[in-house]
Amino acid sequence: MIYDHILVRYGELALKGKNRTAFEKQLQRNIKHALTAHPTSKIKRTFGRMLIEIHDEDPKEMLEKLKHVFGISSFSLAIKTENEEEKIKEGALQAFLNHSPKAATFKVSARRTYKPFPIPSQQLNPVVGAHILRNTEGVTVDVHNPDVEITVEVREQGTYISCGRIEGAGGLPVGTSGKVMLMLSGGIDSPVAGYMALKRGVDLEAVHFHSPPYTNERARKKVEDLTQILTKFGGKIKLHIVPFTDTQKAIHQHIPSSYAMTVMRRMMLRITAHIAENRGAKAIVNGESLGQVASQTLDSMYSINEVTNLPILRPLVTMDKQEVIQIAHHIDTYETSILPYEDCCTIFLPSDSKTKPSREKSNRFENRFDFQPFIEEAVQKVETVELGPASGKKENMIDDLL
Ligand code: ATP
Ligand code: MG
Numbered sequence: 001m002i003y004d005h006i007l008v009r010y011g012e013l014a015l016k017g018k019n020r021t022a023f024e025k026q027l028q029r030n031i032k033h034a035l036t037a038h039p040t041s042k043i044k045r046t047f048g049r050m051l052i053e054i055h056d057e058d059p060k061e062m063l064e065k066l067k068h069v070f071g072i073s074s075f076s077l078a079i080k081t082e083n084e085e086e087k088i089k090e091g092a093l094q095a096f097l098n099h100s101p102k103a104a105t106f107k108v109s110a111r112r113t114y115k116p117f118p119i120p121s122q123q124l125n126p127v128v129g130a131h132i133l134r135n136t137e138g139v140t141v142d143v144h145n146p147d148v149e150i151t152v153e154v155r156e157q158g159t160y161i162s163c164g165r166i167e168g169a170g171g172l173p174v175g176t177s178g179k180v181m182l183m184l185s186g187g188i189d190s191p192v193a194g195y196m197a198l199k200r201g202v203d204l205e206a207v208h209f210h211s212p213p214y215t216n217e218r219a220r221k222k223v224e225d226l227t228q229i230l231t232k233f234g235g236k237i238k239l240h241i242v243p244f245t246d247t248q249k250a251i252h253q254h255i256p257s258s259y260a261m262t263v264m265r266r267m268m269l270r271i272t273a274h275i276a277e278n279r280g281a282k283a284i285v286n287g288e289s290l291g292q293v294a295s296q297t298l299d300s301m302y303s304i305n306e307v308t309n310l311p312i313l314r315p316l317v318t319m320d321k322q323e324v325i326q327i328a329h330h331i332d333t334y335e336t337s338i339l340p341y342e343d344c345c346t347i348f349l350p351s352d353s354k355t356k357p358s359r360e361k362s363n364r365f366e367n368r369f370d371f372q373p374f375i376e377e378a379v380q381k382v383e384t385v386e387l388g389p390a391s392g393k394k395e396n397m398i399d400d401l402l
Contacts, residue, residue: 001054002098003077006062007153007160008050011073011170024050027071027173033235034065034389046155047113051078063166068232070199071176072168076151078160083117088124089131091161092150096132099163105142106132110152117154128152172201174234179203180313181276182285183268184239185343186222189287189316191230191333192324196315197285198234205279206230206237207272209244211344219341228387229333236388240275243381244268244344247374254369257350261295262357263366264345265304267375273308274379283311289324290317299356306359 010027024045031050035041038057043050054062059077066075079095081087096106110124119127128150129141153160182194184206198204208223220241227239247267255263272284288296295304305312316324328334 001059002094003059003079004054005078005080005160006052006054006059006066006075007078007162008052008066008075009073009165009168010048010050010071023071023173023176026175027069030069030071030173030175030235031066034069035062036389037065038062046157049153051160066168067166068169069173070169070171070201070233071173073170074165074168076162076165078162080158080160083114083154083159085119085127088152088154088159088161089128091159092128092152093132093135095161095163096148096150097136099148103147104138105140105146106148106150107141107143107146108132108150108152110154112154114154114156121154124152124154169199169233171199174198174201175203177201177203178283179205179279179281180283180285181272181279181281182206183272183287184208184223184226185287185345186219186226186337186339186341187287187343188321188328188334188337189289189324191226191287191337192327192331193285193287193315194230195233195327195331195333197313198230202285204230204234204237204285205281206239207242207275208239209242209268209271209344211245211248211347212243214245214347215342215344218339219343222336222339222341224385224387225336226333229331229336231387231389233331236386238279238384238386240279241383241385242271242275242378243383244271244378247271247371247378248344248348250369250371250374252348255365258352258354259357259362259365261345261349261353262300262303262362264349265295265300266307266362266366267371269304269312270307270375271378273310274375275382276310278379281310283313284308285313285315287316288314289319289321292321294353294355297355299358300354303357303359303362306362 028043028045031043040055041057042053079091081091108125108128110121112121148163151162177200180197180202182204184190194204206227210220227237231237251260251264276284
């Protein structure tokens, strides 16, 4: 292994002053957290880059973990050399030879941020390029469409040389946008909604409604597993499990069947809003998509939304199911989501749900019975579990860059 660093690049646009420092510090913490299983790696912040020292660790695993860290635009394995022309030339040659023996064309992109180094960027490109040409056969320079781009960054601490780059997850570092409460069912949509919210940098906690004995332990375990998968992107996540059986029974007894679904959603939202406020979350996230099912028409959303003033974020609102499924595959939640366990929403519910429920009727039916004690008891009996990123678990490996 010729590499001794990983060079991390992140989007710097729109980041100014204090914001920028907070962004970088949070990203640094998140990277450290993602690399918990690699305790000897040191992470330094420098001029719009993060540099991770590799010691005895397996860099393949580290690269896999970095792919999930939001806020990173791209990253590369890098060789560090001293700021000396000969060492830089040799380092670039080694990086090129190591990268891909089959590469026929290359390009050098040098960047000198350390001005005392005597060779300016524009002159360094041909100097390094000529050294590679002299020491290889059948290789040529192609500045427009090279097989390999060799980047050479001359910085005060040393020169970092890398070949190729791995695309990062993009987005903003988790923890830079405030906290949200995700309504997490065991379905396909809500884990994807959670992933997309995390991508915009929120801290996330999740709420799950279950109705034992109508929903079983395996259904609960499934939601814990989905939360566990999301921790790859969001670090530790608290999952609040709400006992919902008594409220559902009360709805079944006291609400006309055509409004049972709407009222059930309103109850879920009231309880979620309570928990969100207790936990300092500023918004609720769910997996609704416009027009997908009866409860997701605009009329339904309008009636259900009435019970809280918290913003409800719906990252999937304009997506087709196929687009959502594609992301579910990408983030690895799909196989877990399709396990066939009962969700609390599906029990007790009739098939004659209104697609255009009104606020006025929802309120009228709810006022015939005192649901408040049920809401309070559900909030009070919430059980919270904290899930964290599994350390040391092997995932798809990156081979082509080593
Ligand atoms: P999903 O695939 O996320 O289950 P869905 O397409 O099945 O969504 P609904 O059943 O109408 O749609 O649920 C809409 C949203 O309500 C879900 O995306 C989720 O955010 C929330 N929700 C549904 N059931 C539960 C539950 N048991 N606990 C927490 N939130 C839930
Ligand atoms: Mg569902």
